[in-house]
Each structure stands twice: as C-alpha cells, then as structure tokens.
Amino acid sequence: MHNFLHNQVLGVPPTLSARSEALPDLRLGAVPHAAVLPLAAALLVTVPVFLQAPWVRSAPMAATLFTVPLMAFALLLERHGQGPWRQLGVLLVGFSGSWLGGCLFWGWFRLHPVMHLPIEAFALPLAVAGLGGRWRLAGAFYLGSLLGTASTDGVMAAAGLMDLWPRVLNAPLTQAPLLLQGAALQVLQPWPLALIALAAGLLLVLCRRLWSLGGPWRVAAAAVGTTLAVDGLFLGAALLAPHLSGLI
Template identity: 70%
Template structure:
C-alpha cells in the first residue's frame, strides 16, 4: 500500500533515524486520532455542524505549521494531522447534513481520495497513509452493515425519538450477534487483521496505516458493545 522511493530525501521518509520509541509515536498518535472523535464527533456535529466543519481550518493550519517549522517527530505529526483533517471534514459533512442517508456515507468520506493517493508519493505520505486506512476501515464497516441487513435500521435510529432510539440501536446490535452475521463479521475482521499485520511488517508510514485500520476495528467492537449495553453512550443518538 505504501511504497518508498530512493528519490525522496530523508526529510520525507517517515521514521528515518528514529529510535524504537520514536517509531511508535506516529502509530500511537494515529490510534488516538481514530478513537477520540468516534464517540464525540457525531454528537458535536449534530449540535453545531457549521462550527465542527470550520474546525477543519485550524487543524489544517496547525498541520502545515508543524510540517514546515516542526523538528523531528513534531514535523512528522504535520502530515498525519492533514490526513486526520480530511477524515474529520468528511465526518462533519456526513453527520451534519446527510446522516440519514447511509448510502452517501462512503462517497462523502472518499471526497479527498485523489489527494490522498497523490500524497503517497511525496512528503505528505503520512497524510495519505492515515486517510486511506481510515477510508478502508469505513468501507469495511459499511460493507458489514449492508451484508448483515442493518442498513435499513440506520435512518430509523437517527430519526427515532430519543425515548425509542436506544431500543432500535440495541435491536441493531442484537442483529449482528446472529450466528450468520457473527461468522461474516469475524471473517471480515480476520481479513483486515491480516492486512494490518502485513502493513506493519513493511514499516515506515505503512505502520500508520496498520495502526489506523486496527484502531478502526477496535472502535467498531466498542461501538457494538455500547449499542448493546449502553445505547445512549454510543454517540450515535
């Protein structure tokens, strides 16, 4: 997924010259960037969609400043934050204005796909690594939702009165626990774990992709648990 080029300078090579602890900084940061917004962004966007979307601007500004003027790991956090900014903006657009239309989820999340692919060949490869792995996780989740028959429940959960939404969400979670659906989700998870393992072995920015994708799997598992045990804490309603 992520290649290296001898034509690139050491400045653009992620993890170049870093210690083991330095190599772990960016993957761990990627995990945090996946985990933190998942249960916070949807409720925030519902309350103030314009403000949430506009927050992308300071995110990008901070990212560019870090990339241009940062040193060491701080400089490498800049491109990573750019990738996160793309995912953040896509999430704001969907959850703010299109959340009851699940078929639009993936197309909106993929709005920056050409830029992410182009970034893999240069100094913004960490941005592409994060964004593309996040998009792959989103695609896998949406595919699982469709194949397990949950897609019709999506708009029902979001449009139901607050008193009824937890019951609909719990029903969706219980649907996933049906034997056939458990087998499907387990198979997809095993496949994605295999992808994560191969990416991690490649090192460099591929480890950011691996960490991002693995974090997406973990968060989806937590979301399912929240839907079953504490629907109001899931962030979806």
C-alpha cells in the first residue's frame, strides 16, 4: 500500500525526503518518518471495508456507539501523546467523524443512496474550521475521505448505476451477488468506463498536487489515493467474487 501510494498515485519514490516540515522522531521500524501519517491515513481508509461494513450490517447500534471510545482514545493521544503519537491522535479524531457518518448511513439509511453524501458530510463545517488550527490533520483526513466518497457516488450517478444500489442491498442473499455482478459488468461499457477513467485521472492529478503542498495535505492525498485503490478492489470483487463484497 505504501509503495502504491508513492509510485502510482503520488508519482514520487517512497524514499523521497519530505519537503514540508519534518515529523518528530517515531521509532516504527523502517517506515520513513515523513510517511507515518500518510500511511496511517491509508490504513484507516481501508478499515470501513474490512471491519465497519460487516459490523454495521450485524450490529449497527454497537458499531455506532463505538465512536465514543474511539474518540476518547483519539483525544487521549492528542492530549498526552508525545511527538507523532499526538499527531496520530489528531488523525484519529478525523477518522472518528468518518466512522460515525458511515455507521449512521449504512446502519439506517443504506437503501437511500441520495442520503449517503449528506450524512457522511455531517462534520464538514468542523473539518473546514479545523484546518486553521490544531485539528488540521483531522480536517485534512476527513475532507480527503469525503472527497473520495463524493467522487465514487458522483461517478455512479453519472453512469446511471445509482438505481441499482437499493436493488442490490434489498435483494435476497441468493440473488444479490448476481445483481452486483451485473452492475459491475455495466461499468465495463464504453461510457461508464470512460467516465471512471476520467475521474480517476483527475483524482490522481489532485493527489499529486496535494502531496506537493506537504503537511496535512499529504494525509488528504493518501486518503483520496487509497479510496481509488479500494474502489478498484471493490469493482474487481464485484466482477469475480460478488459474494465476498462488503456491500452485501
């Protein structure tokens, strides 16, 4: 994941020295200091796929209430952590917002795709306000994750796939994989495929630009870039093994 973000998304080798302010020392093996927070952001973007989705599906209230200890741990790290551990705490604050938005939507509004982005964006004013102070890493991560979500939903809507969303989720378990696979096959048609390629290209350009700005914007670049990778993984799973998809 670390090499993918640098070589394929950001266009720079993973050993390139950061041009922004150097991070404090964090003795975490061979991970370069400047890559700690972007790598952490990339890993956090994958959490909803492998942990949150199945948890919300089986116990939405428990997954939602988990936001409380998650936020408490993040604030504890931010207040009492040293060096990069404190910055990781700030990053977790932003992740807590994304986690809560995801739980609310997938737990109670999953059959209404038009509600997806508004619910996920509930903390948008706080994230924008946080960019100017001590919470800028949290704001950058939240905004990067939200941009990835908005891009995915926008492409689905433009490609005419949004109507299939509630049909797949509302279908019996025996039929849902076939419906999901059919939706994935529609993506391979010329117009949706061209639209996806254009959107992915624009997001890659944006990732490079954000990375060049340094500081918290590298966290946003990692979040957007990892969202692209996760979307590609999801499309591949929908085509080859739809029953393994976290959407069903």
